[in-house]
Amino acid sequence: MKAYLMYRDRDFDPTQPLPWNEQALTQDLELNTLFRAMAGGDEFLFTIARQAVLTSLHNPEAIRYRQDILRDCLKNGAVIRELYQIPIESWRNKRSKFLGMFGTYYPAGLLNSAIKLLEMFVELLKKLRRIADEHAAQFESEGFRRFFAMIMEELDDDYFAVVDAHIKALQFRDGVLLSARLGPGNEGTNYVLRQPPQKQGNWVKQVLTQRSPAYGFSIHPRDDHGARALSDIRDRGIDLVANAAAQSADHIDNFFNMLRIELAFYVGCLNLYEQLAELGEPVSFPVPAASDVRSHSFTELYDVCLALTMKKRVVGNDANADGKDLVLITGANQGGKSTFLRSIGLAQLMMQCGMFVPAESFCANVCRGVYTHYKREEDTTMKSGKLDEELARMSAIVDQLTPDCLVLFNESFAATNEREGSEIAGQIVSALLKKRIKVFFVTHLYAFAHGVWEKKVPNAFFLRAERQADGVRTFKLTEGEPLETAYGGDLFREVFAAQEAVSAS
Secondary structure (H helix, E strand, C coil), X not given: CCXXXXXXXXXXXXXXXXXXXXXXXXXXXXXXXXXXXXXXXXXHHHHHHHHHHHCCCCCHHHHHHHHHHHHHHHHCHHHHHHHHXXXXXXXXHHHHHCCCHHHCCCHHHHHHHHHHHXXXXXXXXXXXXXXXXXXXXXXXXXXXXXXXXXXXXXXXXXXXXXXXXXXXXXXXXXXXXXXXXXXXXXXEEEEEECCCCCCCCCHHHHHHCCCCCCCCCCCCCCCHHHHHXXXXXXXXXXXXXXXXXXXXXXXXXXXXXHHHHHHHHHHHHHHHHHHHHHHCCCCECCEEECCCCCCEEEEEECCHHHHHHHCCCCCCEEEECCCCCEEEEEECCXXXXXXXXXXXXXXXXXXXXXXXXXXXXXXXXXXXXXXXXXXXXXXXXXXXXXXHHHHHHHHHHHHHCCCCCEEEEECXXXXXXXXXXXXXXXXXXXXXXXXXXXXEEECCCHHXXXXXXXXXXXXXXXXXXXXCCCCCEEEEEEECCCCCCCCHHHHHHHHHHHHHHXXXX
């Protein structure tokens, strides 16, 4: 049995390697805030959320497959949580009652443990069948329709009747029937477990039916060697059956483990959705475009991690950068530029793992990889200067880039003077665009930003952090020409005004 709730044709692999730059992505986009919200304090949910978000899908059709399943989950949250409890119960029971059961190396012990485990699994499979019977009609996605159809087809009443009969037979309440031959030295060989003859319903027939002659013997209660010999003979006969029962239990166990993994992603999405709903924040299912298309348009896109941290609604932004390879973001200090850049990266990753995104609407092309180049705090242990460190990180990123990747720059190359920083930024961005790399760049390098503006680069789009006449930041970004000032004086006056107020008091 297969769940196929993450991919149309294969299982989700929770051990697949994470991207080369997962640490930088986690730090720059504050992904742990997102993962913690999805986990709700559950370490397993945190691990699966991290794995799913960071291992992006690159096929729009695969993204839509997960989106449809997630839509079903949002409409049937209580059913999904009930489903998830089945593999959780299996995992807990196995840990508390059956831990180390397959460490038993003698057949009788292995068979006994396997039967007990199978009995527990069968009860859980019956719960799964009951949920399918009661709720399958409520689900519309291809993934869940196929999943429930599989449950109802493979776990029908005949299946449970056969399994119950096998479990009862394997308990050997009437003893074990074996056949064997005499081998060299009159040692037993070719031990085969036989099906016991069916009992006749009429006891008179049982008494009067002629039987083949049979011979038997009894072991004295104090004959330890004889008892061990008889036990060895029994183990030889049931060895294959014990292994088959253990393999059957292992097969069902693997199914429950995979069901737990794949449902964990959707339970994490449910947790996140419920928290955002409490904050009154909008979410929507994005429209993924092919990687060779340049699409990036959205309304009320916000930084989901900021909303989760502040526990209130935050400002969203609108833009239409369809057909653009370069988006340059300039404007007032502390005007929301870095927050906006983070919202771009978060929405891209969330879209490409099949989630909803934090926006009223969102459409973007799929990217082959998402990379961040953010300024870092001064490291006193660095053996080289800050600019050298930035360039070294940029070189490492370039080694990983392929066409149709997305690179987010946040105030990069500002560790030197304006002229040199602008020259470095301009040359790097020009080279990236020639290789069909999509770029979002937050910068205070006026010469760089205005130089691109003056060249009227057709595939460039310009956003500017809004500042009102009295210096108030709205945290809105609007399309516009880069300005020569970042209004750092506003911050200077704000800081010293606060200090004067403290001194006066």
